[in-house]
Amino acid sequence: MWAGAGRSAxxxxxxxxxxxxxxxxxxxxxxxxxxxxxxIALITMLSRILGxxxxxxxxxxxxATGLMDGWAIAFKIPNLARRLFGEGAASSSLIPxxxxxxxxxxxxxxxxxxxxATVVFVLLMGIVLFGEGIIWGYYxxxxxxxxTKLKLALSGIMLPYMVLICVVAILAGLLxxxxxxxxxxxxxxxxxxxxxxxxxxxxxxxxIPPREQVFVVAVAVILAGLxxxxxxxxxxxxxxxxxxxxxxxRSEAFKKVIxxxxxxxxxxxxxxxxxxxxxFIALWFAGSDEKGTFFVWLGRQIEYPLWEGAVSHLFYxxxxxxxxxxxxxxxxxxxxxxxxxSDAAKKDFRAFCETVSRGLRCTIFVALPxxxxxxxVAKPVVAVIFQRGRFTSADTIKTSWTLIFYAIGLCGYxxxxxxxxxxxxxxxxxxxxxxxxxxxxxxxxxxxxxxWFLGTGGLAAATAACSYLQVVVLIVxxxxxxxxxxxxISVLDGFGTALLKTLLATLCMAxxxxxxMALTKSYAEIFTLLLAVPAAAAVYLLTAxxxxxxxxxxxxxxxxxxxxxx
Numbered sequence: 001m002w003a004g005a006g007r008s009a010x011x012x013x014x015x016x017x018x019x020x021x022x023x024x025x026x027x028x029x030x031x032x033x034x035x036x037x038x039x040i041a042l043i044t045m046l047s048r049i050l051g052x053x054x055x056x057x058x059x060x061x062x063x064a065t066g067l068m069d070g071w072a073i074a075f076k077i078p079n080l081a082r083r084l085f086g087e088g089a090a091s092s093s094l095i096p097x098x099x100x101x102x103x104x105x106x107x108x109x110x111x112x113x114x115x116x117a118t119v120v121f122v123l124l125m126g127i128v129l130f131g132e133g134i135i136w137g138y139y140x141x142x143x144x145x146x147x148t149k150l151k152l153a154l155s156g157i158m159l160p161y162m163v164l165i166c167v168v169a170i171l172a173g174l175l176x177x178x179x180x181x182x183x184x185x186x187x188x189x190x191x192x193x194x195x196x197x198x199x200x201x202x203x204x205x206x207x208i209p210p211r212e213q214v215f216v217v218a219v220a221v222i223l224a225g226l227x228x229x230x231x232x233x234x235x236x237x238x239x240x241x242x243x244x245x246x247x248x249x250r251s252e253a254f255k256k257v258i259x260x261x262x263x264x265x266x267x268x269x270x271x272x273x274x275x276x277x278x279x280f281i282a283l284w285f286a287g288s289d290e291k292g293t294f295f296v297w298l299g300r301q302i303e304y305p306l307w308e309g310a311v312s313h314l315f316y317x318x319x320x321x322x323x324x325x326x327x328x329x330x331x332x333x334x335x336x337x338x339x340x341x342s343d344a345a346k347k348d349f350r351a352f353c354e355t356v357s358r359g360l361r362c363t364i365f366v367a368l369p370x371x372x373x374x375x376x377v378a379k380p381v382v383a384v385i386f387q388r389g390r391f392t393s394a395d396t397i398k399t400s401w402t403l404i405f406y407a408i409g410l411c412g413y414x415x416x417x418x419x420x421x422x423x424x425x426x427x428x429x430x431x432x433x434x435x436x437x438x439x440x441x442x443x444x445x446x447x448x449x450x451x452w453f454l455g456t457g458g459l460a461a462a463t464a465a466c467s468y469l470q471v472v473v474l475i476v477x478x479x480x481x482x483x484x485x486x487x488x489i490s491v492l493d494g495f496g497t498a499l500l501k502t503l504l505a506t507l508c509m510a511x512x513x514x515x516x517m518a519l520t521k522s523y524a525e526i527f528t529l530l531l532a533v534p535a536a537a538a539v540y541l542l543t544a545x546x547x548x549x550x551x552x553x554x555x556x557x558x559x560x561x562x563x564x565x566x
Contacts, residue, residue: 040331043185048323050192055319056385057199062210063390064312064399066147066288071214072315074154075221076279080272081124081162082169093260094170095177096341096427101253102177103345112253114246117170124163131159145290150214157218164225171232171243177338183235185331187228194224210390260429270416270436274443274466275318278459281447282310305452313395313456316386317402324370325413332362333417340425349487352425356478356491359418361498365551367414369506369540374407376513377532380525402456409464412471419474422491428481435473439466498551505543512539 062068094116101109139152172184198220202208208216236243248254287293287304294301336359343352374381379400387396420432443466450458478491516532544552 040181040185040334041327043182043189044327044331047185047188047192048327050189050196051319051326052323052385054192054195054199055316056388057196057203059316059386059391059395060389061199061203061213062312063392064309064316064395065210065390066308067150067210067214068315069283069309069311070147070151070154071217072311073151073279073283074158074218076276077155078158078160078162078165078221080276081127082165093257093424093429095173095337096344096425097253097257097260098174098177099338099341100345108251108253110241111246111248112251112257113170113174113241114244115248115251115254116257117167117243118245118247119249120170121163121167124166128159128163132156135159147288147290150211154214154218157215158221161221161225164222164229168225168228168232171229171236174241175232175235176334177341178239179338180235180239181335183232184334186231190227190231191221191224194220194227256427260424260427270439270466270470273436273440274463275314277440277444277447278314278456278463279311281444281451282306282314282456282459285451286310306455309395309398310456313398313402314459316382316395316399317406317456317460320381320385320403321374321406321410321413324366324374324410328366328370329363329410329414329417332359332366332414333421336418337421337425340422344425344427349482349485350489352422353482353487353489353491356418356422357489357493357495359422360415360491360495362551363414363418364411364495364499364502365544365549367411368502369509369536371407371410372506372510373513373533373536374410375404376510376517377529378403378407380529384526384529398456402460405454405457405460405464407464408461409467412464412467415471416467416474419471419478422478423474423481426481431477431481432474435470435477438473439470442466442469498549501544501547501549505540505547505549508543509536509540512536 058068058071062071094113098109098113101112135152135156139149139156143149143152168187172187175181175184195217198217199213202213202216203210233243285304286306286308288308291304294303296302336355340352340355340359343349343355379396382400382403383393383396386399387393423429423432443462446462446465447459450462452458454461475491482491513532513536516535517528520528520531541552
């Protein structure tokens, strides 16, 4: 039995994180959070770089065509399941309860984690079998267009991936609760390597035509899922956690996880649900050679606002705006989540409030310059990364147009990640779910409005607007919740100063980018980016240092002088 927090005689390590020093040691919460953030961000940076290479390979071999539309839709389904049942719901509902149970009995806490993993596995296996039956039936008896059959076939191949990746996400959440972030962060690296390898081998080495090539990639996704699962096991074994089936579904802790999990399906995945809605609306409102240029509604012929390839333009734009979100936003939220959960489990809501406040200031420090940077270099970035092979200059214009509107919402996407996890740390999943329902329905209404005069940019604009809507709702609700707990400080303490200083540093960065772009406008776009990006980063970091912005310590090993909560 292990009870209480702090140092344990067991192996001379902290019983929560198994490290010689941890959140309960003199180093303190901030150092632990920053260390976790840097570790996750570094590996995620590698994953996102490989992700860019993967998307470059997609652009080269498949372009922005109906084939790419089909693959993007088919992969979105298991990937959304990962967010819903894996790291989105099961993992995020597990960590707060698991952290609470660890303070009482470590063995019972592990049984809880194994039970959650087993239940999710069984549930998803049932969903996959049912889904395969629906896909097969629709493919055989209802599908008329070749494009529809392609999407169904690819979905059928990749649907089992949802089981693998969701179990991986739960095991990753268990490791995160023990302050181990490396193996979970490596999992996406594995997926990208398998996809890149399958595209290059099938395309360059074996010369497989694109229509068959997408099926090779789909099989590679399943193989990657198996490898992703196995690499989570050694770090668990090193902590004497041996994964096995469990079915203690009657325990109070498991019931608490289930109660939290339901609303979390919406709360933590609203951005993914909105982007999936973008994709399906683009698919339904896009004309093609098979569908024609118009559809009939209430006896009237209405011209399609989009054309085949629109889903691909959304896909490539999403990949670009999700690069900073994944490297910094989700990395920060992942690192801060166990800290908030530990504070809430100990009922130390003052420390909890300070952690959330620090997290919000961190998001602004990273998200604001990322937003402005993408707005300024959207077109050259898309051209340099994707414009080759089957990806044309016309695709560059449409993708960069879409990217601009997605980028506007970056601050909202970042902040969502921290705020939703703040509620989950307090084992409150209802408020994020309620805000998510409002955001999803608003997004659909805005999609159906904006698409007619902004095209794919309108779909992206709707998603961006809804991210800020949800942030406002969450902040208001969180402040009310903390006031009820009689917390004297606010989660927005120091936020105004941080925002002003970050705006000033971002303005200096933006001027630098514009100057470099003006001086190099006659040169190749890649040359402009190679000069503008490092110059912008250097100016931003230097200005942040001169302004003594505390959050600079997230990115550098040193400390700013006299940090002033900015």
